[in-house]
């Protein structure tokens with residue numbers, strides 16, 4: 001099938017490359033010339049394991065092309081996926097300006113029936129707005145061309161995006177129930193035919209329910225994280241090991257083991273903004289979503305937890321202290337720094353007078369870019385952070401190591417060597433990577449999340 005992807009960012013690029021991989025002819029559009037140039041020169045603008053090979057293979061096979069040509073993009077695809085960003089507006093609601101702009105472009109240039117697919121995460125009712133934007137353009141051109149808007153939210157995880165797209169645990173598609181909607185359903189079935197043939201489950205539903213499903217999924221996951229973080233903080237106080245509790249409850253099939261790890265808060269491009277957007281939708285309908293407000297508040301506090309532990313150990317003034325920092329990205333296997341907990345910690349440490357030697361396997365360049373913005377009011381503080389060439393190189397002279405992102409490299413580090421490289425054998429671990437007993441045996445003072453019962457005697 002001929003498919004156009006509007007917006008070649010994280011989701012658009014992965015969607016386009018993977019749909020080409022299953023045999024479709026895919027045209028990826030973006031307004032960002034830089035991104036398109038990188039892709040046309042054989043590069044990849046984001047870090048995502050395995051994506052480079054899928055892109056290269058399908059470009060070489062002539063099934064995947066990249067362009068900024070809007071008219072050509074509309075002409076190409078019988079199916080037009082909208083995968084542009086939906087960042088939070090000032091009030092927390094999803095900003096739909098890019099989605100609506102994409103829809104207008106379709107309406108402006110289309111000459112035959114199209115199925116439009118909302119792939120971006122969008123609030124309930126957005127398909128109606130997309131349809132209205134297209135209809136307006138068609139009206140001003142005085143033409144009558146059929147189209148149908150469907151909702152196909154994306155559930156991929158950054159860091160495992162290709163695998164998640166190729167082997168999804170479910171595909172959610174919302175379509176209208178009128179004749180054009182049923183025609184669109186048939187088209188969507190064809191788009192995902194190879195997935196269905198491979199036994200992947202498609203959940204067909206109405207458009208509004210599909211739109212809502214994406215927010216419900218992210219809100220549920222964020223809730224689990226905040227819930228465990230809240231329990232971990234209590235565990236520290238009452239003398240309970242949250243890791244033991246996690247295993248004890250995760251083995252219950254009604255609860256399940258995923259997303260129960262306590263840590264220093266969630267970040268990234270999706271959970272924070274989607275939780276906010278769902279809360280905003282609730283407000284618009286006069287419904288007070290109290291659980292989600294708490295989820296957000298708990299998470300904001302949890303991002304401060306490492307800074308608080310450092311202050312509790314070293315005092316409020318950190319002048320003259322030097323910290324090694326492992327992990328900058330909001331999670332492993334990505335260079336995404338959006339809403340990363342590391343930013344809250346760096347802000348706290350630098351403003352309290354500390355120096356930092358930071359390392360992340362892929363996010364250093366992105367960190368430099370976002371930190372320049374975070375410290376726009378105090379650019380001299382940025383000079384107090386240096387970026388190490390590898391994780392061990394961040395350690396010499398450090399008064400403590402602080403771990404923010406659970407990269408495998410950090411989990412597998414030789415902690416005895418880590419101890420020997422630093423000024424003092426102290427580790428603050430925001431991701432509970434190590435066994436407290438092992439670190440205790442090595443004489444390392446260990447501060448983790450919700451494990452004080454196993455670590456408290458050392459400080």
Ligand code: NAI
Nearest residue numbers: 007008009010011030031032084085086098102120121154
């Ligand atoms: P992104 O910011 O990486 O990519 C969006 C792209 O759209 C950018 O390259 C931008 O230049 C382009 N764009 C904006 N307006 C355009 C237009 N009118 N025509 C053509 N291109 C245009 O965003 P990302 O992360 O891919 O997210 C896209 C949507 O997918 C969002 O709604 C997000 O919530 C959702 N999503 C993101 C996931 C993730 O892990 N990043 C996972 C699941 C959903």
